[in-house]
Amino acid sequence: MAQTYLRLVLLLSFAGCITSVTGQTIPQQLDSLDQYLRTHTPTDTSYVRALNRTAWKLLFERADYTRVDSLLDHSEALAKKFDWWLGLATCYNNRATRYHLSAEHRRSLLYFQKAVEVTEQYNLPKDQLYAYLGNVAVAQGKLGQWEPMMQTALRAIRLQEQYKLQPRYANTYMAVADALKKLGKARQALPYARLALAIDQQSGNKQNESVDENKLGNLYDDLGQAREALNHYRASLKIAQAIGFELLQTDGLVNIARMLDDLKQPAAGLPYVQKALLLARKQDNKEAMSTAYNTISQLYQSLHDTTQAEAYLKKALALANTLQDKEKIKTYSQELADLYAGQNKYKEAYAFQLQKNQLIDSTVTVRTNAEVQRLLARYETDKKEAQIRLLQKEKQLQQKEADRARWQANALLTGAVLLLLLGAAVTAWLLNRAKLRRLQEAQRLRKRIAHDLHDEVGSTLSSISLLSGMTDKLLTDNRPETAHRMVQKIYTDARQILEAMDEIIWTINPGNDSLQRIALRLQEYARPLMESKEIRFLFAIDPDLENMPVSMEVRRNLYLIGKEAINNLVKYSEATQATVRFERRNDQLTVLIEDNGRGFDPALPSLRTGQQSMQDRAKAMGGNLTIRSAPGQGTTLQLTTEVA
Template sequence: MKNFYYFILFTLLFSVEANSQDFKKTLVKAFTSQDSSEYYFKIAKKNIKSIDDEAQYYFCKNARYCDYNQLDSAIVYGQKALKLLKNGNDVNSLLTVYNNLAKVYRKQGQYDKAIDYSLQGIRVAEIEKKENWIAFFNAMLSLTYHDFESYQKGVFYGKKALKYWVSQKEKKPNMISNALNAIAINFDDWNKPDSALYYHKKVFKYFKGIDTLNIGETYNNIGNTLLKQKKYREAKRWISSALQINDKNFEMSNGVKDNDYYYERATNYTNLATIAYELDDFNEAEKLFEKAYIYAKKSDNAEKLRDFYYQRALFNKKRNNLSKAVQDQESYIKIRDSVFDVERAQNFSELEAKYQNEKKEKLLLQSRAEIREREIEIKSKNTQFLILGLVSLALLAIIYLVYRQQKMKIKQQEQEFALKSAIAKIETQNKLQEQRLTISRDLHDNIGSQLTFIISSVDNIKYAFDIQNAKLDSKLSGISNFAKSTIIELRDTIWAMNKSQITFEDLQTRIHNFIDKAKEAKNEIQFDFFVDAELKERQFSSIEGMNIYRTIQEAINNSIKYAEADKIQIQVHKANNQIQIVIEDNGKGFDLSATEKGNGLLNMQKRITEINGTFDIQSSDSGTKISILL
């Protein structure tokens, strides 16, 4: 991982114009120098000539302090570098700083900030289509969620990183190893050792024939999983190999003690100390814990210190050193609480009880003055709690009043809006009614008078002239009858337009008028029209009412013309939550399958469908039945 990081850094520093090569070379010296880093940084600062130079200066300081575990300084210079790089075109430098800040905050145990900077980096990488960086940040998220003990998410992000790296034509073992280890340690602490070992051992596939000095972390992690399975001696062999690899890397780096140096050894010695006390070698465990503490402290990593105190507390508990066990437990809880921002957990209540029992005799020997001080302290705390409780109640009351007032305001606004909507609806309906009345007057005064004139003119022609031509006489009578029929239809239309609402009682009256006229032509037909009293006041819009009226009218017309019936029934009643209209005759009927639907049947079906009803017709030699459901 470190080699990849250096590769990115030097690539960024040398991918610039020739006139700034001296400035960049000075920054490289500042970053790589063991003893003269600050000297070269001062020289570089004097040679800053542009915003880009300033951005690279802060970028290198951030990288230097991050690599050498000076975390607070790394954050300060990282924030300065971000402000400048966000407005520039150096995307790789920007992404590197996001990664550095995520890494620093992860070490400090500020996982929310670590996740935030990783996600910010992913957003930039996605916009710039830097897929390798997206994978890199996913691996960082996997490690951060692991430290935060959110293992399911850790596995999820680790697998996303792994999927990218293994899909590349040119495989990068270091990147694949990083993703595999991230997945494996999440499975390990998730108590899924088989999955952890599976992913850890896959690392060796990509390092076949390559020096294993690059994968000391994997040796340690395999040992850690075996340790949790209580395979202590096998675990010790793997972790000891990891320590030897780390020592060899230290020799090859000319004795540079960077952050990785302390982090790796904190892990190795904590694990070896744990194995020693599990094997009841308390003296060896004591020595190893001393080394682990030094390295964990210098690593400045919250996770390593947390793990150290946790394991040493268990060690001291096992050797019955309850006082030290409680101290380590308190240190562990303090770090854990600072990391997870939760109330202090009582994970070691049994151990605490034992420790308190040992102190019980000493507590009984305390003086009355000390007891009095304790009582005063308790009273003071009770007073504080009482005041805090009263303040809390007052705040709750204020919050409730504000909430209630806001709720009433919202309710009032809703009522005002409903009122305005109702007024607007009424105004719209009034305008529509005025338009309907205007149109109906125009129809009555213009078209109605013209049809009346046609009837009168045809009748005058018939009476004024002695028409001998029977065909012509029939044609004139047809025109007169058609005009009369049209006037009736027009009156029905005007009637519907003049009503904003139509009831079944209105329809019943209108249909009775129609039936009375039908009887004049077919007086031998018996008509029966029944409307359920409960439905008489049921209202429809003018369009709905007219469609129902026309459908019933068409059905009656068909029965009169074609059915040769002597009885026609129209019934309207409730059927569950629906209204059913039935028009039935006792005529000769017709074969539905053999008869092509004409305009009359199609028009009836269309009218009922338009008002969201269903239309059904049944016919046999005993009559025809039309059912309408609304």
Template sequence: MKKHILLFLLLSSSFLWAQVPKSMDSLKVFLKTKPKDTTYVLALNEYAFLLVQEGKMDEAKKTISQMDKLSKKYNFANGYCKVVNMRGVVEYSNQNPEKAMEYFLEARKIIEKYKLPKKFYQNSLNNIGIIYEQMGDRENTTKYAIKLINFQEKNNLKPLKTSPYLQLGSNLKFYKKYDEALKYFNKGLALEIEYKSLTGIAIAENNIGNLYDDLEKNKEAIQHYEAGLKSAEEAEYKLLQTDLLINLGRMYRKENDYTKAEKYFRKAEQICIELEVTKPLKSAYQGLGDLYFFQKKYGLSEEYYLKSLEIAKTIEDIQSLYTINQNLADLYEEKSDFKKAFFYKTAADVIKDSINKIDIAKNTEDLLRKYETGKKEQEIAIKNIQINNAGKQKWYFIFGLLLLGIIGSLLFYQSRNRKKTNEKLQLLNTGLDEANKAKTRFFSILNHDLRGPVANLVFFLQLQKESPEMLDEESTKRMQDKTMAGAENLLNSMEDILQWSKSQMENFKPQPKNIAVSSLFEDTKTHFLSEEKIQITFENTQNVQINTDENYLKTIIRNLTGNAIKALNEIENPTIIWKTWQENGISYLSITDNGKGATDEQFKALYDEKEVVGIKSGLGLHLIRDLAKAIDCKIAVETHLNKGTTFVLSL
């Protein structure tokens, strides 16, 4: 069974030069009684950090917004840095490393712009290294850990509470250099104890426990896991407690102490449900499934494996899908239910094959991107050398003018020509930079929006090909319908991508014409015909006609409907209502859902063109924003938590 490993690292909430409290209760009193000045901003920073530790992300974001307003009011440079830094902490905690990296790089620019103290730069190096570790980039993680250690020693700075020694230890452990790894882990633990950081001690103990787990020294691993759990409980860091509880459950199961193992798994389950976190809950359920399997309590084992499998499907954890399907195959084989055992074994094999194919495709894509990026960088470097050389030659000509007045006019003419050449080269450099960014965005879109549907199609087709005897006529028809629907949705996604890519071209213009909104509604109704559980209604009492580009508007409507369907997951009586009407010569279309709602920050990409497409974001709101801008369509959003969301298009 696969060992559960979840990264928990504490990103420092920066540094304080004013005396502010650090416990949750004392901070609440401070914020209610103290005047709103720069010290108040520092207190808000500490409060937001504690909220993140407790998993209260929405409240943390509101606190960060309050920090931002006060920092601007008092022109507080330290506050600017802390605001951006805390936004990175939130994205890191939400497992969005690409977005977190953007914030931490922005924080470093603020540090350099305002020449903030060296401790800020020390913190910045630490945060960037942690994000590389979350991304799985071991090379850059090691690079930044060593860079941070050297910076601290060179400037006689005390090491950070969350030190690079833990990162170096983790990388050495990955390469099975356990003795060296343990030295770094112990050094990191000693620093955490010196600083009396309960959270840091818990993280360090967890890392050391993982090392002994790899060495199959169960008793030593348990000793360090329990020490880490005690510190995490004292720090009230519940999310970290779940990781330690699950690790203890695994260890006691290996030691055949099933009573303690069940106690720890159950406690982890309780905290995960309280915090509403799915990834560790999946691991807790999987641990309980393993525990009951070893006890031959096959009914309970089946129950928790299936719960874990359902969460793995929801969060699209392909590696866990493979492991859990394999576990279920082993379980049903023990129960002599060979038909189900064969089904789950086949599913596991298909997923494993899909993982291999995705890895190959990803490696190929990475190599291609690195080649293209390297090629562009080389071209830019050559042009920069030419510009530098041209600048030097200009000074040579000026010197020649002073010595040779007779040919001064000729040299002046040459200098002017070279200046024009330099400007052209600079424009070329700018164009190359933009092309490189566009290519990166396009690869990101392909990576997110096409890989998943293709993997699903491969899964369905291989199952039909390799195990047709497992499917009756009804199941075969249902599988064919799903395959056809998946193929059609993939085609629509490709059309959307092509539409978006065309919108990025300078010479591509929309083709407006008079279209009936009823035809757009019919297209939407047909496209989402398979969504039987959701009631989608269309209201067009005025039989509205609009003069615009049909393909652009159709794509916008499809994407908004798709987003609304996603927002209705696990909602009772899910409904979507499309309306259209005209007032004062303006045509309006609106879509309303009764989902859970969202925050204004989540719709930032609709209005902010600086919000680029990332690996995690796909097309989504970026596509809607770009297409709407092209056809002069304005979009307004009204959302309420637990009530739903309404988008209004005006043309």
């Protein structure tokens, strides 16, 4: 819902860019513009102006994207023919705006950047460059590129301050605030949000002022300052009501209700959110209706009315399913699971918990519990040493018997006895060596199992034990609601243990000692994740590798690297196509995982997780991992290792 009214604010800057480059002789109305284009010959820049203005008017008055594309193609060709770079920059800005309105944000960013490049290359007016930079920041925000968005907006602000450009665009300052908020730096975002508010107050733009107040409320909300957030939400609502800005009224009413709930006044919040629900129904805004239903459910939970809470939460989930909003579906499913668990309805709770878990795109991470590992290693070491001492004693006894027999034997049998003793010694040594090797191999396997398993088994079971004890105490203290949440956490932890156990058992199973098994396992893991994100997925394995055996160490690290890479691809890349290939190159295994997503700069701190873990695993298996990527150019991960 916030994105909708934010777009309305930002389009004011787009319109400013067009007005600044249009001539006075070009008609203003769409019908007159159509007549002008039909009756004039494209012989000078006036015709390019008319094309650009007509495209702009069509965008907002008729949303006729097909004709807009045709007009802008013509405008771009003529602007280049006449070497009129101001018209070309305007054309690129119009095309970017067209893609912005149709939610094609990658293409929108590309053309906003082209507008900036032309403006800089041909030294066009600085106020136009200032506005275009603000548009680039908006497009980067739509793609979740928060760090680049902040840097672009700050560059625009520095340009404005250097050349004293007017008017100042409040949305540029708010873009910095939005980026900092998304980066978890709400406190640093506050000064920029306040500046944006001051600019809109000075210009008298009440719609923007209402949005700014709401955003300031969001920031204080993130900082846990409910009372300060409530003051800004009330100010936003007051302005929105005065100007009839119903979309923001709906958002403000819900936010006020949430803050009153945080301030332990849920009953006072109900009238606000019920009014928000009426406005959302009037607008037929299903997203806003879903949010309002969820907020009403939270208020009724605070009022201990579980019947009403359950009814409204189910309505919220039904709308989220209609909208196919996966984030809301996950959130509402989890809330229903918690609500049912609090009522001892564990069957219903499990159903919604399972529904939520099926939507989670993350890998279960197996970590090491050092204390448990050390205890198991000490036990196994003591056991091994005892067995070695026993073997040594047996060998000593055998040697003594052999010596006694040698001295008692007669001369005729000396050679035979010596030969037999030699054979016995060699046999005993080989047997001892084989037994010792088996013990050492068993020891390494046990240590590996301890390394992969005991954090999940040790720490999670310890957590379950602790929660069980707390549950008994909470029940004794007559706190059944809290005890029920503890029970919910216990069976969630137990399911995680089962998932981890299944993965570890697969890893150590000798029947999986082939690259074909690893590839099939990764394919089974990746395919549903790719389908959930509508990513075209290709999985290929070199036939020469299908029956090649691999050690447990290589198999384990190769599988975990593949899972981590696939998980990061699905979560962060925004790709439409991905490929996983297993190839044999120069007697080495090469695994390639590629996507055509948004990419990133490997030299900068990454928002993705697990890269260092993948590098460590590659080194542990004697391999080499390289990651090639650049913003907007996708990502390629290449792992090479010896397997034979």
